[in-house]
Amino acid sequence: MLKTLQRRLGLQTIPAVFFASAGIAIVFVILAIPFDKQMADSFGKLTGWVARNLGWFYILSVSGLLVFLVALALSRFGTIRLGADDSRPDYTNLTWFTMLFAAGIGTVLMFWGVAEPVSHFSQPPFDGVGAGTERAASDAMTLALYHFGLHTWTIFAMPGLAIGYFAYRHNLPMRISSLFYPILGDRAFGPLGWTVDVVAVLGTLFGVATSLGLGTLQLNSGMSYLFGVPSNGFVQVLLITTITAIAATSVALGLDKGVRRLSQLNIGLAILLIGFVALAGPSVFIAEGMVQSIGDYLHALPWLAFWTETFNESDWQRQWTLFYWAWTISWAPYVGIFIARISRGRTIREFVAGVLLAPTTFTLIWFGVFGLSAINVEMNGEADLAAQVQEDPSVAIFAFLDTFPLAEVASALSVVIIVIFFTTSSDSASLVIDMLTRRDDQPSLIRQRIFWAAAQGVIAATLLLAGGLDALQNVITSLGLPFCILLIFMAVALYRALHADYRGYSVNELVRGQALPEAEAPSDDSQENHYVQETVDRD
Template sequence: MLTWLQRRLGLQTIPGVFFTSAGVAALFVALAIPFDTAVAESFGQLTGWVAHHLGWFYILAVSALLIFLLGLAVSRYGNIRLGADDSRPDYSNLTWFTMLFAAGIGTILMFWGVAEPISHFAHPPFDGVTAESERAASDAMTLALYHFGLHTWTIFAMPGLAIGYFAYRHHLPMRISSLFYPILGERAFGPWGWAVDVVAVLGTLFGVATSLGLGTLQLNSGLSYLFGAPTNALVQISLIVVITSIAATSVALGLDKGVRRLSQINIVLAMALLGFVLLVGPTVFIAEGMVQSVGDYLSALPWLAFWTETYRETEWQRQWTLFYWAWTISWAPYVGIFIARISRGRTIREFVGGVLFAPTAFTLVWFGVFGLSAIEAEMSGQLSLAVQVQQDPSVAIFAFLEGLPLSGVAAALSVAIIVIFFTTSSDSASLVIDMLTRRDDQPSLVRQRIFWAAAQGGIAASLLLAGGLDALQNVITSLGLPFCILLLFMAIALLRALRADYRGFSVDELVRGRVYPDVEGTAEAKQAKQETGDVSEATARH
């Protein structure tokens, strides 16, 4: 039935993955718009249950994966390359680090660079800490780095490392289902594998839609600041339509002409804004604060990584840490594939060290410049940011820029950066989703990529109508759980494969003599060939 529907529509897909993912997304939009209150309440209850019963699982899983990756890097497996033993990296270290920044972190930093430190500074989550005190400022920076430092990049690095290893060293398709070949065997290329890819597609859809929703709220605040535009649902839906249209145009142009050029432009603009704030802001205070923040973060990390609010029972961790981990996990398939594509030829030690520590260092600089500047302005009485951020975190960066010279120019630059960041996130995610929903030997059709860009916009609009920021947080916290479980199974599959690799055995022996199917030998390819009378057996790959 699905194969017939694919032919009628002229698509190039894996029908089970494409139509299941598209159907779930369409069903959500169809229910969320007319029944927005009911949908918001349902996900609110589900999120409450997940946070209460499984919040500890999120905390433990991400911290365990960080320990696992660091252990791999220093272990005997650290010298194994993502590719043949004689392969070398495709990009220089500097180019590679720059491309890691473009993997999507900019969308998060623009929204929370001011909002999170100020929020924790004004409302400390720890008992006995006085609001807006020196201790509150230190804790605010530590928590911001905890949320956007090593743990965030652990979630991205785990699928990136596994995808790169299996794709470049064992020539498997660059899909999430391929990572489970050591566990599932050839079932990874049938319904079991398709189910894994559906989870990855839905996670990416809702994760990017959440980012698009947050970006829309922030853009609405920016336009209100610059031009007095009203802040309401109509303006926000209009912004989503505009951003989705730009993303669809970019994704239609393809990776080189669309995504790459927009990414390059945005990195230059973001660095210009960063440099501007550093120069006109409290430069010495920023430098001193960054040095101290490194020590505070490293000293607090061992206990903070396993802190679960056991004795407090507040909503703080649900609203902050659990939301961040679930949000990041939902991005993991998309960012993981992106990182894998630029990391061929690197050793596991180089990969883990670069992916974990280089973006974390940039995060320190970003929060040091924006977060510390905002805290200093609040402490000195120059600005009153805490009340504004408490009411609406999307206004944070614009309220902060208002206290700097050339505030109008800086705010306009911020609006442009936000638009491009969220556009590149949407079009890059559309390319990755298209890759996850079709075979490697099938062409990438423009209309399929545009469909996924439109789906992200539709979900984002539905979430905003269903309750704004609270709905975004509730939906993503609930839906991040399945892929969090998949991340742990990824680690198990990767470790099994590395053990066989190190001992000189092929990973095929882990699945009792089965061979790696090449792209033409997967279950879906065989089915397609049977329909044309051209059937061939899989070729062994070692």
């Protein structure tokens, strides 16, 4: 029946994955519109249960994966390439980095770059630390870097590395289900594997929709500040519709013409904004603070990485750390596949070092400039940013820029950056979801990519209308749990495959329990053809 529906609609997909994912998303929207309060309450209760009973699992999983990736890069497996042994990277390091960042957390940094440090500075989460003190300022920067530094990029790097390895070295389909081939064997290409891909698609849809929702809130605040545009649900839906249309145009152009050019443009604009704030703000304070923040972050990291608020029954970690981890985990399939797509030819060591360190360095600079400058504004009484953050965190960056010369120009530049980050997140996610829902031998149809771009916009609008920021946080904290479990299985599968690879065995031999010496193993070409044929047959 699904194949018949696919033919009538003129689609090129794996019917079970495409229609299951689309159907669940449509049912969610249909139910959320008339029953928005009930749905918001249900997800609120579910989030509370997850935080109370499984918060430790999120914390342990992400920190454990960070240790795993670093150990892998430093091990004998670090020289294995994502591709044939003689392959080389498709993109230069600079282009690679700009695409990494734009597909990752650009929108998030724009939203929280001022809001989070100011929030922790004015409301310290640790007992015995006074608001507005030197210790509060130090802790605020440390927590911001903890939330957006190595741990965040660990969540992106894990699926990215695994997908790149299996896709480019063993020619398996670039889908999440392929990562479980060493564990599931042939079942990875049947209903069990399709279920994994559906989970990945839904996580991507809701994860990116959350980012779009936050970006819309901030964009509405910026336009309200600049042009007096009302800040309400109607305007936010209109903004989502407009940006989704731009994203659909970009996604129709493809990766190189659309996403790459937008990514490079946006990084340039972001650097321009950083430079303006650094030069117009307290430059020496920023430089000193960044140096100290590096030391504070590295010193506190081993403790923070396993901190679970065991002896303090507050709701802080649920609202901040667990929300961030769940949010990042939920859209890890999309960012992971996108990173893998642009990382062919790199060694595992290069990949881990680049994906963990380069964006973390940029994050340090971003929070160093915006976070430290905002704390300085708050300390000197130039503006009551803490009150602004408490009332509406989406307006924090504009209230902050209002203390600078050329405030309107800087705010307008911020709006442009948010729009482009908004667009690159949506269009790159649409490309990835399309890859997850079709076979490698099927063409990527523009209408399918546009459908997924539109789905993200509709879900984002639905979540905003159902409860704004609280609804976004509750839904994503709950839905991130299934993929957190998948990340752990992913690490196990990757290690098993790398161990076999290093000893000269193919993934097929590993699955079938064979142990042929390397000299007797089939050639790379014959293995790759075998993988492709198996995948086509099973799909």
